[in-house]
Amino acid sequence: MTAAAPKTDRDDLARTSGPVIEAQGLGLTFQTADGPVHALTGVDLSIGKGDFVSFIGPSGCGKTTFLRVIADLEQPTEGTITVNGVSPREARLARAYGYVFQAAGLYPWRTIGANVRLPLEIMGYSKAEQAERVARVLGLVELAGFEKKFPWQLSGGMQQRASIARALAFDADILLMDEPFGALDEIVRDHLNEEVLRLWAKTRKTICFVTHSIPEAVYLSTKIVVMSPRPGRVTDVIESPLPRERPLEIRETPEFLEIAHRVREGLRAGHSYDV
């Protein structure tokens, strides 16, 4: 797995193991008091094992909804979707997901440490393992020393980091992250970007990642899904030609800027007004 032959490496993988997430003609319409809202329509998408997929698109285009459908938190009203070849429900029951929500969603009656420990308790990890993992992931998001604090005693960004730690604490095949780094400054963000990439490289997780930052999307992903709203649909799927090994400096290379440009164009097209 060298930077020299990244393409084959990834292609191989996808080919050997088949798609992890496969959506066909997927649609979801919310019924509201003043008429239906078409959050997703005609989404066809195939995500291979070990892919790092970024979703990017204007606010309200259905990114969160799509992640929720994958995680079996929302039922599609049209089309089909399979995860690991089975329904999202079965995948969920098999504990295939780690989910970082757009808002932190920490439990106010638990300390930060206990919040991160929660999924481990539920999945029956041993006490020692729990303690070890909590310490490790809190270190990862730079919250060591905050175990004993309650959520309301943390800043917004710290809460978000705690919720990231919570999703990373256990071993899920598929990591769904909804704007996890939205409230973080550039430095921490860079740091966590690298950490996520390292984790991904090491564990071969499949990661679905919602972001609003074009550089972030390009830097992290093997596949970038550009969406547009009303009704929410996929307008472009960009397979990244970048090597799997990515130093931060890669962000200055022409290939990188080229992809970023394509994403920006796709994004702009999705906006109703002209800027």
Add this chain to the structure above:
Amino acid sequence: MTAAAPKTDRDDLARTSGPVIEAQGLGLTFQTADGPVHALTGVDLSIGKGDFVSFIGPSGCGKTTFLRVIADLEQPTEGTITVNGVSPREARLARAYGYVFQAAGLYPWRTIGANVRLPLEIMGYSKAEQAERVARVLGLVELAGFEKKFPWQLSGGMQQRASIARALAFDADILLMDEPFGALDEIVRDHLNEEVLRLWAKTRKTICFVTHSIPEAVYLSTKIVVMSPRPGRVTDVIESPLPRERPLEIRETPEFLEIAHRVREGLRAGHSYDV
């Protein structure tokens, strides 16, 4: 007010009207179950009328806390602070602030329209004026047509935009914005950046703006405050030499990149680890 003589323009303003916000030796310590947390220490800062001040710094460095102190939501434990020459409390009672919180904080039992209308009701605007303003600001944040929806029917970014609209709906001298654009994509963000700048130019508001985006900070501000954590303090205050009139393209100019670099360095210094 031409692009040719922006500096004098702004300097004049600051000089003639004296500082709007003046902090001296400001400190705030939270008492928690496991010891005190020094959220702010020794903050000296002077903000002139019509300034656009960005606060940037690692997560947990006290940005939110400082904004809250200005808005009289938190009482400093050391030092003094005046707003418009009076205490924050008096300024608050005079309804000097518009505040966009880090979390949207919409009232779940009110529709989006009613949420935006809330401050107008409280400040006693006429019904007609209320309707007119709600429509205008919702248009500004591109939420026209969503008046009748309830917050949970909106995406994360839409909720945040609603909360921005709510703060813009009434005329406050001082606008405190805590990462207002964190959950928005680049295109909307650019659009709103321009809108905020336009508003600022037109109304001469003083704006305190927390952001994690270095380009955003540099693009918007007349003054950039770089903070560092544990304990939270101001490490650098950068007066921007950029003209008041700022097309988006300014972000490619050397001056711009120069300031951005300085901010990035300051930010990096505040982080405990090396990246």
Add this chain to the structure above:
Amino acid sequence: MTRILHHIAPVLAVVAAIVVLWYFAAVILNAPWVYDQAARAGETVGLAELIPATMAQERPVLPAPHQVAAELWDTTVEKKITSKRSLIYHGWITLSATLLGFVMGTVLGMLLAIGIVHNRAMDMSVMPWVIASQTIPILAIAPMIIVVLNSVGLSGLIPKATISTYLSFFPVVVGMTKGLRSPDALQLDLMTTYSASRAQIFWKLRFPSAMPYLFTSMKVAVAASLVGAIVGELPTGAVAGLGARLLAGSYYGQTIQIWSALFAAAFLAAGLVALIGLASRMVNARMGARA
């Protein structure tokens, strides 16, 4: 149609289960008497005679469901509404006191809660005494309340409603206080930045936030109110109302009459609670709750 069935079927199932249990209990509880009677008469009874005998007693320990149903039918449908033997007549008397007491109790409870939330002196001094007031057994002071109110010329509905009020304001105070304090820091901070007045904070934030608590409390309060009205009917000389029926039934050991009055009271309470539930759902819908 299926929707109605969806709601009714479980109720019917539960009711059926209860009726079966009830018949069973009736046989067990009423059997000793049958045996006793037989022993006195020098006879023995087999199961075949026992079961019908336990279902047709005049003063059973536990009347069988059909006995109560027959009595209920007899005293509601068969009697003129104005008759003193009509349960509807007595039910209405109790209901009017209940409603008046409930309205007064809810208003009083809300006012107290508002005071407690807004005034520290009230918070510190009133709440302990509100609590203490609820530890005074109502039956003990009910006669005194009636005597006192009578001596100032109030009689009839008002004294009963007063006792209802006394019982029903407490759940409202407790729930409302909690509810009015339930907005979180962020929601309050927003109001602070608008430098909203206390009245504005109340109407626009605290009151809407307290809604779930208020309705839960009101459900408890309306049931308490009914109990209050019935308690109030005893020392007014047990003249009329479901309380009087209960008492008269007790006094003459007419268990069937007790149970039918009891059921009438329970149906009343359930109806009132259901009404509040309905109101709560309507308000919830207006406040944007998810379906």
Add this chain to the structure above:
Amino acid sequence: ADKVTLQLKWVTQAQFAGYYVAKDKGFYEEEGLDVEIKPGGPDIAPAQVLAGGGADVILDWMPSALATREKGLPLVNIAQPFKSSGMMLTCLKESGVTGPEDFPGRTLGVWFFGNEYPFLSWMSKLGIPTDGSAGGVTVLKQGFNVDPLLQKQADCISTMTYNEYWQVIDAGITPEELVTFKYEDQGVATLEDGIYVLEDALKDEAFKDKMIRFVRASMKGWKWAEENPDDAAEIVLENDATGAQTEKHQKRMMGEVAKLTAGSDGSLDPADYERTVATLLGGGSDPVITKAPEGAWTHEITDAALK
């Protein structure tokens, strides 16, 4: 017409037939009175209603009235329509009780609320402790009905000849299966259902005059009721707002009550009074009243009413 409010000691029933008859037959009206009859109940202390101004005149048992008098509320007996006591203790024969000597170790149901004084006096006369100590009886506070006996929670319960006794019979127990101890027979009878007013009120001539007319009309009612028991019972039934009373029971009650009122023209027999006081004072360590009361009764009203 002058208004008079009468507070009964218990719910509307034939025990109070005389007053309902007097009202229904217009005897009160003839005397220029407008009488309101307030039914009682388990928690109504007539003396308290009187003190609170809720009634002008009340019915009470003499032991309780004298005890109340000692407590500082000066009740005065102005008439005594009931000559003899209807109280008794009713036991199941199968429990093995044959006489007072069998009481120790038994469970007895007793009415409280001021109705327990005759029982306590009797027990202290027998020398049987009632406080749960060895060799004594276990006392239960008996509720509204005769269930404790039927369900064998008590060996004996308190009954009135005109009421609870018949409920036991109605429940299917024959008189032969019961053993009864009438207080009259045990020599501990105390006066029941007298008419009482506040001593202070009697200083008012106008009030006194009202009471004279009230007693006269009431006694007329009683005598009518004694002669026409079935009609009297009907009148009571009509006045029962709860609609819970039965004709059979009320007619029988009227018959029994008539036996108790028969011997009285309304005036208190001082001998009966003395016997009652003696019984109450005789109660060993904890007598109901500590000294013989003074001024607890008057013939003023009856003398004027019955001449």
Add this chain to the structure above:
Amino acid sequence: MKARRSSTEVGWLIGVAAAVAAGTTLVRIEPDNPAGATVWVGIVATWAACWALVEWISRLDTSTSPRLRSALGILVPVLFGATVLFLWEGVVRAAKISPVLLPPPSMIWDRLITSTGILWADFVQTYLKGAVVGYVLGCGAAFLTAIAIDRSPFLQRGLLPVGNLVAALPIIGIAPIMVMWFGFDWPSKAAVVVVMCFFPMLVNTVEGLKSADRMQADLMRTWAASYWQTMFKLRLPAAAPFIFNGLKICSTLALIGAIVAEFFGTPIVGMGFRISTEVGRMNIDMVWATITVAALAGSASYGAVVLIERAVTFWHPSVRGSGR
């Protein structure tokens, strides 16, 4: 600082004025002293002064000293209570209200200290046996029922309406039946308390179980947490504020229930027995002494529940204090 000092003095002044007014009024209404208008003025003045004092105390800044805060938390209600008692005494004496109707507090106090033996025995019978057992069983049963209802939507639609029905049965109706079923002693009282506590507890628990946040529940789903895991780790903690509401309401209801149940048949001991018989004997002071014991016991139970609530739901805005 200066402003603080002067407000302290004002407070003391008010306090002294209150005490003086109280003392003089009481002196003026010695038994044989006819109550004149001055007495009424004195009573009203005392009331006003005490209220002002309480108002002033409760405005003291206690943010720096939690100890002072808790001391004041006790002092203020005590002061308030003292005022009420004083007014009661004053009004009863001044208006010459018959002790058969309402005895003055001093008379009740005499009773309290001379009849401790009886009062204690009653307390054990009614509170420790009837109320506590009934409370535990009733709240426990309601809690379990709420969870059963929650588990099964079928039960929820079937049991809740029927549960409302059963639990709304008035105590006056149930008490005689319970005596019939469970005998004269305390078990029948406990049974009444069970029925009384059931409904408030059930309603609150059911409501509480609905109150978990959507997102927090979604999180549990993504982890495929089992029903019971979600219950214990999310829904019960989130329901705690509601559950404690129920527990609080029941803590006073239980005592009332146990007492009132004794009106319908009891051995000759118990607070309800005492109250119901002593009214008939015109010993109203004994009635109020028992009521005082009931009030103290009830308040103590309520206070205990509040303390537990504070500890368990420390995170709720209403406890954290931001809701003030």
